[in-house]
Amino acid sequence: MKLKLQVTTEQVKPQPFDDSPTAWMGTGNCRKYPPTTFFPSDGVGVDRARAICKGCPVLDTCLEYALTERIEHGVWGGTSERERRRILKRRRGITA
Numbered sequence: 001m002k003l004k005l006q007v008t009t010e011q012v013k014p015q016p017f018d019d020s021p022t023a024w025m026g027t028g029n030c031r032k033y034p035p036t037t038f039f040p041s042d043g044v045g046v047d048r049a050r051a052i053c054k055g056c057p058v059l060d061t062c063l064e065y066a067l068t069e070r071i072e073h074g075v076w077g078g079t080s081e082r083e084r085r086r087i088l089k090r091r092r093g094i095t096a
């Protein structure tokens with residue numbers, strides 16, 4: 001008996017990454033802006049990115065992700081690189 005393999009267009013369509021651990025990224029306020037907005041080169045740019053983060057439905061998740069993954073660059077969870085370093089330093093002080 002010969003089996004026929006039938007592949008439909010539906011099967012090869014890229015699937016959304018809903019079950020991905022980073023699926024929350026798709027619901028952040030930043031999805032409407034160019035990624036470069038969140039990698040500013042000056043304080044004005046940081047403030048602009050922070051303003052977009054303000055009120056983001058996944059702000060806490062985003063910040064924890066950046067802290068856990070030790071992401072050094074860019075604005076994540078409404079924080080700058082320097083602010084995240086301070087948070088991590090404070091946390092180390094608490095657990096030490």
Ligand code: SF4
Binds near residue numbers: 027056059063076078
């Ligand atoms: S907190 Fe900011 S960087 Fe994080 S998902 Fe929301 S808008 Fe994007």
